[in-house]
Amino acid sequence: MFKPISENEAKGKVKEIFEEIKTARQITEVPNFWKSLANNPETLERTWTSLKQVMKKGALDPVVKELIYVAVSITNGCEYCIKSHSLAAKKKGATEEMLNEMIAVTGMANETNRLVEGYQVEVDEIYK
Amino acid sequence: MFKPISENEAKGKVKEIFEEIKTARQITEVPNFWKSLANNPETLERTWTSLKQVMKKGALDPVVKELIYVAVSITNGCEYCIKSHSLAAKKKGATEEMLNEMIAVTGMANETNRLVEGYQVEVDEIYK
Amino acid sequence: MFKPISENEAKGKVKEIFEEIKTARQITEVPNFWKSLANNPETLERTWTSLKQVMKKGALDPVVKELIYVAVSITNGCEYCIKSHSLAAKKKGATEEMLNEMIAVTGMANETNRLVEGYQVEVDEIYK
Amino acid sequence: MFKPISENEAKGKVKEIFEEIKTARQITEVPNFWKSLANNPETLERTWTSLKQVMKKGALDPVVKELIYVAVSITNGCEYCIKSHSLAAKKKGATEEMLNEMIAVTGMANETNRLVEGYQVEVDEIYK
Amino acid sequence: MFKPISENEAKGKVKEIFEEIKTARQITEVPNFWKSLANNPETLERTWTSLKQVMKKGALDPVVKELIYVAVSITNGCEYCIKSHSLAAKKKGATEEMLNEMIAVTGMANETNRLVEGYQVEVDEIYK
Amino acid sequence: MFKPISENEAKGKVKEIFEEIKTARQITEVPNFWKSLANNPETLERTWTSLKQVMKKGALDPVVKELIYVAVSITNGCEYCIKSHSLAAKKKGATEEMLNEMIAVTGMANETNRLVEGYQVEVDEIYK
Numbered sequence: 101m102f103k104p105i106s107e108n109e110a111k112g113k114v115k116e117i118f119e120e121i122k123t124a125r126q127i128t129e130v131p132n133f134w135k136s137l138a139n140n141p142e143t144l145e146r147t148w149t150s151l152k153q154v155m156k157k158g159a160l161d162p163v164v165k166e167l168i169y170v171a172v173s174i175t176n177g178c179e180y181c182i183k184s185h186s187l188a189a190k191k192k193g194a195t196e197e198m199l200n201e202m203i204a205v206t207g208m209a210n211e212t213n214r215l216v217e218g219y220q221v222e223v224d225e226i227y228k
Numbered sequence: 229m230f231k232p233i234s235e236n237e238a239k240g241k242v243k244e245i246f247e248e249i250k251t252a253r254q255i256t257e258v259p260n261f262w263k264s265l266a267n268n269p270e271t272l273e274r275t276w277t278s279l280k281q282v283m284k285k286g287a288l289d290p291v292v293k294e295l296i297y298v299a300v301s302i303t304n305g306c307e308y309c310i311k312s313h314s315l316a317a318k319k320k321g322a323t324e325e326m327l328n329e330m331i332a333v334t335g336m337a338n339e340t341n342r343l344v345e346g347y348q349v350e351v352d353e354i355y356k
Numbered sequence: 357m358f359k360p361i362s363e364n365e366a367k368g369k370v371k372e373i374f375e376e377i378k379t380a381r382q383i384t385e386v387p388n389f390w391k392s393l394a395n396n397p398e399t400l401e402r403t404w405t406s407l408k409q410v411m412k413k414g415a416l417d418p419v420v421k422e423l424i425y426v427a428v429s430i431t432n433g434c435e436y437c438i439k440s441h442s443l444a445a446k447k448k449g450a451t452e453e454m455l456n457e458m459i460a461v462t463g464m465a466n467e468t469n470r471l472v473e474g475y476q477v478e479v480d481e482i483y484k
Numbered sequence: 485m486f487k488p489i490s491e492n493e494a495k496g497k498v499k500e501i502f503e504e505i506k507t508a509r510q511i512t513e514v515p516n517f518w519k520s521l522a523n524n525p526e527t528l529e530r531t532w533t534s535l536k537q538v539m540k541k542g543a544l545d546p547v548v549k550e551l552i553y554v555a556v557s558i559t560n561g562c563e564y565c566i567k568s569h570s571l572a573a574k575k576k577g578a579t580e581e582m583l584n585e586m587i588a589v590t591g592m593a594n595e596t597n598r599l600v601e602g603y604q605v606e607v608d609e610i611y612k
Numbered sequence: 613m614f615k616p617i618s619e620n621e622a623k624g625k626v627k628e629i630f631e632e633i634k635t636a637r638q639i640t641e642v643p644n645f646w647k648s649l650a651n652n653p654e655t656l657e658r659t660w661t662s663l664k665q666v667m668k669k670g671a672l673d674p675v676v677k678e679l680i681y682v683a684v685s686i687t688n689g690c691e692y693c694i695k696s697h698s699l700a701a702k703k704k705g706a707t708e709e710m711l712n713e714m715i716a717v718t719g720m721a722n723e724t725n726r727l728v729e730g731y732q733v734e735v736d737e738i739y740k
Numbered sequence: 741m742f743k744p745i746s747e748n749e750a751k752g753k754v755k756e757i758f759e760e761i762k763t764a765r766q767i768t769e770v771p772n773f774w775k776s777l778a779n780n781p782e783t784l785e786r787t788w789t790s791l792k793q794v795m796k797k798g799a800l801d802p803v804v805k806e807l808i809y810v811a812v813s814i815t816n817g818c819e820y821c822i823k824s825h826s827l828a829a830k831k832k833g834a835t836e837e838m839l840n841e842m843i844a845v846t847g848m849a850n851e852t853n854r855l856v857e858g859y860q861v862e863v864d865e866i867y868k
Binding site for chain 6: 270274278281282
Binding site: 104 | 229230232255257259260261264265267271275278279282283286287288292293295296297299300301303304306307308309311312313315323325326328329330332333334336337338339340341343344345347348349350351352354355356
């Protein structure tokens with residue numbers, strides 16, 4: 101339905117953010133995700149601003165944040181998100197071993213989440 | 229439907245695993261999750277064995293694994309899982325600040341996952 | 357927001373369906389699910405008609421259908437659905453052992469579904 | 485596993501519904517969704533009847549209903565559903581601007597849903 | 613784990629946003645959602661700013677946006693979100709009839725989404 | 741990111757499990773799922789062991805277990821899982837009619853799950 105907005109078509113605010121993305125990520129081409137969001141410049145700007153804030157170094161390392169991001173994307177089954185953020189995780193220092201372990205935890209959490217629902221486990225006092 | 233199996237009712241394999249859980253976790257009472265799984269001793273044993281293996285220290289720190297676990301549980305909306313593993317994360321060293329940031333990443337990932345679906349974003353060559 | 361429509365308030369089409377539900381299920385009180393749907397008589401009628409058709413004996417046994425129903429509800433984390441259809445499964449002949457095994461399969465399927473997403477496994481030729 | 489039933493293969497009830505779909509939607513070819521459901525004529529008939537009833541003009545405009553439909557499909561990550569109902573929305577009058585805003589709301593709702601789970605927010609009295 | 617930050621405890625940025633929320637929503641008490649987010653002032657500010665932008669009148673009416681929001685929350689099974697945004701929808705003019713129809717569409721979309729997955733329906737040329 | 745480990749590359753534990761899979765399933769080539777898991781030999785071994793235990797004949801027939809497995813995979817939208825386990829179900833004796841009915845139940849359960857959430861239906865006493 102929506103076509104990605106190419107760098108040539110980008111104007112004003114969109115063009116600015118495209119430039120900022122390329123500089124910040126040290127890439128030569130704007131990824132399809134951002135080109136698609138450009139269909140709604142407000143969403144493009146809001147998402148880029150939020151993502152920068154949320155994924156920056158804080159109490160958690162950026163690589164840990166990327167791993168959490170991929171774990172959520174695996175749970176939601178979003179192919180683009182899994183692939184792009186797995187690469188981002190690697191660029192920030194994640195090893196294959198770390199990704200392997202993250203996948204194992206994600207699989208296991210999804211299993212035990214359903215065991216909890218299946219048995220309708222009541223919350224213990226100590227967890228309240 | 230299923231009632232948790234109390235420590236008094238536990239026999240054989242179930243009793244053994246209950247003891248192991250208390251020792252490993254340094255707690256004095258078996259949590260409801262494990263008491264519920266005891267309705268199916270095979271599931272109890274398999275889950276305990278798997279969880280120990282998956283959550284142990286490896287390339288990722290146990291605290292990072294717990295944060296990933298909670299992020300998945302938030303995405304699935306499993307209250308028991310969120311509460312019990314948030315506590316586990318804290319016991320292993322997670323600070324409130326770390327939990328706050330993990331929640332922010334989890335929320336953001338869930339938003340952008342849907343932006344990707346909404347715009348049906350195609351995977352860029354560099355991510356393949 | 358919506359209050360269940362009590363049997364006393366029910367009129368016309370709604371009253372008729374309430375009676376039919378009690379007779380078909382051999383119960384003396386209409387469950388909250390149907391009382392809630394009665395806020396939209398069209399949804400009440402359509403859902404009751406569909407459910408009767410879908411859950412009736414066919415190539416699959418009604419008890420197998422109830423087990424599938426609960427497995428889906430566990431995956432979606434719908435408490436009411438898990439509880440009411442676990443009871444329905446039992447009434448139709450499901451044993452605790454069968455329910456235990458269904459929960460184990462449901463947990464396992466949720467884990468492996470995410471391993472597939474995590475590793476982005478490509479469909480083998482033989483499965484196409 | 486299942487192959488779509490072509491219009492040539494269609495017989496009896498299935499053939500009738502295929503004709504009705506083409507007339508109602510003013511299209512010259514039956515979409516794959518309906519051809520696939522034809523593997524189970526009961527499901528085909530029930531779904532067509534339900535969809536007509538649910539999506540018709542009522543208190544809500546058909547275009548609003550299509551937007552809600554797409555929002556749910558985005559949340560579930562169903563490509564076919566997103567694409568076919570985005571087109572349906574457009575045919576019924578949705579503009580690109582409306583679709584852009586619907587996607588933004590859908591993304592946002594998915595984020596805040598997880599913030600609520602992450603912080604385990606208790607329901608305020610006024611919302612009960 | 614996290615306790616809501618009361619209005620008395622609120623300081624600086626948090627206090628300001630709390631005041632703004634009460635004024636904008638014409639309420640006398642800050643809802644638990646915002647009190648909980650206040651555990652992470654950055655998340656509080658970012659979410660409040662985003663929500664105002666996304667939910668404001670645009671090509672879509674605010675009441676339609678609230679209905680979409682609730683539809684997503686129903687799909688995710690988030691009780692707080694369903695309850696608080698159903699009330700918001702009503703305040704902005706949604707009738708019970710409109711809510712009833714939105715729920716019907718949401719249920720139906722979730723059913724057909726799974727029929728599409730079950731039959732692995734291929735995207736028709738006209739939807740590409 | 742991860743490439744499947746081919747049978748030629750497989751060594752030690754991985755090679756052993758690959759052989760066991762081919763013998764148990766009476767197939768001449770290891771499916772991509774297992775080749776992908778081989779990136780993490782611990783996950784490969786644990787998953788194979790668990791799957792054998794969970795899917796074996798018990799109170800439930802293996803074909804019923806496969807149907808439950810597919811129902812969950814449809815709900816999660818996992819293409820590989822739907823396709824591979826639909827074939828497994830057929831090999832174990834599932835007919836097209838049985839698969840058709842399983843899909844109908846899965847769709848219906850997903851609809852009613854959301855009707856329950858939409859109306860926020862309270863659990864009846866008899867289901868507790």
